[in-house]
Amino acid sequence: MGCAASTAAQRAHGAASTSTSTARKEKLWPTTVLPVKPTRQDVDDGKTQTEHASESPVGRAVSLAWLAQFVKAHAGTTQSWDVAKEFMAEEDGGGKDTSLIVTSNNIETHRDKRRVAEKTKSGKPVPVEYRDIPFEQMYTTDVVECFVRSLARKKHMSYAQAENLPVSAPTYFISHAWNSTFVDLVESVKGALAGAAQNDTYVWLDIFAINQDDTGGVFSAMKELDDGRTLAGTIATSRATLVVLDKVRVIPLTRLWCLYEIGSTPPQKLQLVTHGFSENDVSQHIRNIDAETAQCFSPADKEMIHGEITGKFGFASMKHFTKELKLRFMLRPMSYESDLQALRERGQSNEYQLEDLRAHVTSTGGRLACVVGGPGEGKSSVAAAALDMVHASHFCKRADVRRQDVLEMVRSLGFQLGQRFDVVRECLIDFEEDTAAKALVDPDVAVNAFLVDPLKKLSKIQKHAVILLDALDEADDDLHISNAAVGLLRDLGVHGAFVPATPSCVLIGGLAGGTSWSGPRRFT
Numbered sequence: 001m002g003c004a005a006s007t008a009a010q011r012a013h014g015a016a017s018t019s020t021s022t023a024r025k026e027k028l029w030p031t032t033v034l035p036v037k038p039t040r041q042d043v044d045d046g047k048t049q050t051e052h053a054s055e056s057p058v059g060r061a062v063s064l065a066w067l068a069q070f071v072k073a074h075a076g077t078t079q080s081w082d083v084a085k086e087f088m089a090e091e092d093g094g095g096k097d098t099s100l101i102v103t104s105n106n107i108e109t110h111r112d113k114r115r116v117a118e119k120t121k122s123g124k125p126v127p128v129e130y131r132d133i134p135f136e137q138m139y140t141t142d143v144v145e146c147f148v149r150s151l152a153r154k155k156h157m158s159y160a161q162a163e164n165l166p167v168s169a170p171t172y173f174i175s176h177a178w179n180s181t182f183v184d185l186v187e188s189v190k191g192a193l194a195g196a197a198q199n200d201t202y203v204w205l206d207i208f209a210i211n212q213d214d215t216g217g218v219f220s221a222m223k224e225l226d227d228g229r230t231l232a233g234t235i236a237t238s239r240a241t242l243v244v245l246d247k248v249r250v251i252p253l254t255r256l257w258c259l260y261e262i263g264s265t266p267p268q269k270l271q272l273v274t275h276g277f278s279e280n281d282v283s284q285h286i287r288n289i290d291a292e293t294a295q296c297f298s299p300a301d302k303e304m305i306h307g308e309i310t311g312k313f314g315f316a317s318m319k320h321f322t323k324e325l326k327l328r329f330m331l332r333p334m335s336y337e338s339d340l341q342a343l344r345e346r347g348q349s350n351e352y353q354l355e356d357l358r359a360h361v362t363s364t365g366g367r368l369a370c371v372v373g374g375p376g377e378g379k380s381s382v383a384a385a386a387l388d389m390v391h392a393s394h395f396c397k398r399a400d401v402r403r404q405d406v407l408e409m410v411r412s413l414g415f416q417l418g419q420r421f422d423v424v425r426e427c428l429i430d431f432e433e434d435t436a437a438k439a440l441v442d443p444d445v446a447v448n449a450f451l452v453d454p455l456k457k458l459s460k461i462q463k464h465a466v467i468l469l470d471a472l473d474e475a476d477d478d479l480h481i482s483n484a485a486v487g488l489l490r491d492l493g494v495h496g497a498f499v500p501a502t503p504s505c506v507l508i509g510g511l512a513g514g515t516s517w518s519g520p521r522r523f524t
Contacts, residue, residue, distance in 0.1 A: 057224045058233040060160040060209035061170035061202035064193060071186050078104075078132040081146040087123025088114060094124035102130045104137060111139075115179070118297065140185060141178040144207050152213035156220070159208045170204035171196075173238040175261045177251035178207075180244075188244045192273045203242075204234050228308055231264055241265040244273045250285045256296035259289070259325060260305045263313060267328045267415065268335030283437040286329045287429075292318040324419075326429045330436065331450070333415035334402055339395040343384040343470075352385045361466050362389060368489075383470050391465040392416035396474035396485050404475055404484045406443045406491070414450030417465055424454040424465075447491040 088094035092113045102110045107130075117123030133142065148159045155162040172193070176185055193201055210230075211220040224230060235241055243252055243262060252258035262270065274282060291309070296302040306318065315321040361369050373379045387393075392413045397403040418425040431439065431449060439449040458464055475485040 056233075057158070057209050057211075057230045058204075058237060059169050060158055060167045061204040062160060062165055062167060062208050063199055064190065064196065064201040064203055065198035066165060067186055067203060067205070068190060068198065071183055074135045075183075077135045079135060079138065079142075079146050080129075080131050080133070081142075081150070083128045083130070083145055085125040086114060086128045087117050088126050089117045089120075089122045090124060092117070094122075094126050096126050099127040099129045102128055102133070104133055107133060107137060111179075119295065136181075136183050138182050139179055140176065140182045140207060143182045144178065144212060148207050149212045149214065152211055152220070153215050156211070156213050156215065158211045158224075161211075165208070167209075168202040170234055170238045171200075171202045173204045173234050173241045173261075173265075174244060175241055175252060175258055175265075176205075176244040177246070177255055177258060180246040180249075180251055184246065185244055188273045189242065192242055192244075192271070204238065227304070228264075228312075231261060235261075235265050235269070238269070240269045240271050242271050242273050245285070253285055253289050254294055256291065256294040256302060256305055259291050259294050259321075260308065262325060262328070263291075263309065263321060266335070267333050268337075270328055270332065272329065272332075283330070283433060283440060286326055287433065287436070289322055289325050289329070291322040291325065323425055323429055327415055327418050327425065330428070330440070331411040331415040331418075333412040334408060336393060336395055336412075339470075340387070340393070343380060343387065346381050346384050352382055354382075354386055357382075357386060358389055362464075380470065383468060386468070389466050390468045391420045393468040393470065394485070396469070396471045398474045398476075404477075406484055406488050407441075407446050409484070409488055410443070410446045410450045413467060414454065417451075417454060417467075421454075421458060421463065421465065423457050423461060423463075427454045427457050444491070447488070 082099075086100075088100070093100045094117065100110070110128075114123070130142070130146075138146070151159060151162050159165075160167050172189075174185075174189060189203060193203075210224050213220040241261065243258070245252055252262075272282065296305065309315050309318065309321045313321065315324065357369055357371075371379050371382050393416070394409050394413055395403065402408045414424075414428060418428050428450065435445065435449060438445045440446070455465065469485050469488075472483065472485045475483045477483070
């Protein structure tokens with residue numbers, strides 16, 4: 001499961017394994033493909049770009065083309081390997097010296113029993129021999145034992161280094177569970193990245209990037225993970241984190257390491273790869289996330305992750321972290337970081353007297369303020385000066401189709417409000433399953449579920465939120481007939497709002513117990 005999956009192998013298998021294949025292994029990557037151009041510094045150091053990048057685990061992402069070729073080369077083969085130690089219940093052979101024999105006929109039964117032993121913590125060590133397992137049946141953990149770890153024990157390095165693969169900094173970080181079918185993982189990643197140039201798209205998979213050597217019972221992976229710094233660096237470098245879910249068991253959402261990886265990812269970088277799930281499927285599994293009870297075999301890993309979550313991430317408890325994860329998955333907010341930064345920089349050199357504006361939008365709920373003016377007259381600068389009173393914001397942008405979508409707008413605004421107000425967060429994660437699923441696809445349901453209902457809850461406890469909508473003219477359609485942001489205001493019950501044709505921003509001062517609003521006040 002992402003970079004932390006090295007520990008999954010420890011808990012599932014444990015010690016040395018040997019592997020054999022009944023089919024000829026093709027050379028997976030001819031040297032004529034993906035020629036590597038060394039940088040000036042690399043030449044000075046006498047290193048190729050691949051050698052330079054592979055020194056750090058962060059730089060050991062493999063290309064999507066290589067990954068597809070790896071699967072193609074082993075398709076139709078059968079593999080055999082030995083594992084010195086797995087954990088099974090006593091009634092299933094655990095605790096014995098005699099090896100369990102696993103074939104294609106009983107592998108699913110064996111896996112089911114192993115999962116039960118892991119969940120109940122009733123497993124005892126036993127050697128296991130896997131014989132003639134079709135490649136298509138192999139889990140990711142099996143690929144590690146059969147191909148990766150056997151090589152790591154000989155060369156004491158990662159698979160990417162040992163095979164001298166052409167590697168690079170990651171385009172995408174892949175968060176996944178080891179106890180799912182490997183070919184499905186690859187097909188899911190390929191499907192999610194359909195249309196991408198496979199030779200130029202690099203995916204970071206822990207099984208190839210991290211040294212999985214366990215010689216002498218010492219796991220090199222833990223050193224390379226570097227107390228989470230490798231994970232943080234990989235996510236920061238990547239365009240996005242792809243969380244690959246298997247439809248049957250949705251394992252990543254039940255594993256603490258995967259939830260930790262997800263929590264380490266900025267919300268705007270988080271993408272679910274769902275095998276064609278319906279939104280109802282996704283909603284159901286999101287509601288069942290629980291970081292407190294998520295499985296983690298290693299007590300040391302669990303302690304480290306809990307410390308990171310409550311320390312570095314700043315969550316008061318694992319319960320709070322669970323709620324944050326649910327919000328991220330359900331709402332999938334857009335990022336306004338660059339917009340906010342630009343707005344702050346614009347407002348640094350200006351001072352405004354905003355007492356009237358502040359009093360208007362914060363004194364009671366149900367207030368609307370429009371900041372109006374011509375081009376270049378400082379409307380956005382006023383918005384920048386007002387940021388300290390704003391709890392959630394949306395920046396319209398004509399060139400970004402997501403910024404024009406009411407559903408995307410309310411998801412992002414709801415997420416921001418959920419981070420600022422406990423009552424909003426509770427309201428957002430306590431919807432009935434059917435309502436939650438509909439709100440993910442129906443804009444009308446979403447406006448009520450993600451904005452109107454939470455704002456009503458705030459008004460009941462005498463609180464209200466201030467929402468900023470900026471650059472409303474950027475939300476006009478091509479014919480300037482309709483405007484998505486103005487439509488959102490009307491959906492909120494703000495009828496007859498004055499919105500000029502020139503660029504303007506709007507500050508909304510919560511709801512006054514219902515969806516009734518006082519007349520909009522114009523600030524010029």
